[in-house]
C-alpha cells in the first residue's frame with residue numbers, strides 16, 4: 788500500500804524589486820536539508836497561521852523586513868526524501884526595513900536566467916513560470932536546473 792505522507796505546508800516569497808524587476812534569492816542555512824542551495828525566502832506555516840501571516844513572520848525572522856500584502860500566486864508540490872512539501876508562492880513587491888541576514892545566509896538580487904546555483908529543485912517550476920511571464924526563452928529557466 789502506498790504510504791500517505793503528510794504534506795508540510797510552506798509559505799514562500801518571490802520578492803521583486805520594482806526598480807529593475809530583480810528577484811531575491813537566499814541560501815539555505817547550515818544545518819538544514821539542502822544547506823547552501825539557493826531558494827526563495829520563506830518557511831513552514833505554523834498551526835493557525837494564514838500563508839500571508841507565515842510569510843510575514845518568516846521574512847521578519849530570516850531577513851529583518853516587514854512585508855505588506857501578499858497573495859498566493861501559485862501552489863506547487865515537491866516530494867523530497869526528507870519531506871513532501873506543498874509550497875504556497877506569493878509575489879511580494881511591498882516591504883519595509885533593511886535586509887539583515889539573521890541566519891547567516893547569502894542573498895542575491897537576480898535577473899533571469901539566474902547566475903547562482905544550485906537552486907532547490909522545488910523552486911524550479913516557479914522559475915519556469917517567471918521566465919514565461921517575462922517572455923524569455925525557456926532555456927532561461929533550464930540553465931539553473933540542478934541535481935535533484
Ligand SMILES: Nc1nc2c([nH]c(=O)n2[C@@H]2O[C@H](COP(=O)(O)OP(=O)(O)OP(=O)(O)O)[C@@H](O)[C@H]2O)c(=O)[nH]1
Pocket residue numbers: 797798799819820821825826827828829830831832865867870872874907908909910
Ligand atoms: N523557503 C523555501 N523552501 C523551499 C523552496 N523550495 C522548496 O522545495 N522548499 C522546501 O520547503 C521546505 C521549507 O522548509 P524550511 O526548512 O526552509 O522551513 P523553516 O525555516 O520553517 O524550517 P525549520 O522549522 O526547520 O527552521 C523545505 O523542505 C524546502 O526544501 C524555496 O524556494 N524556498
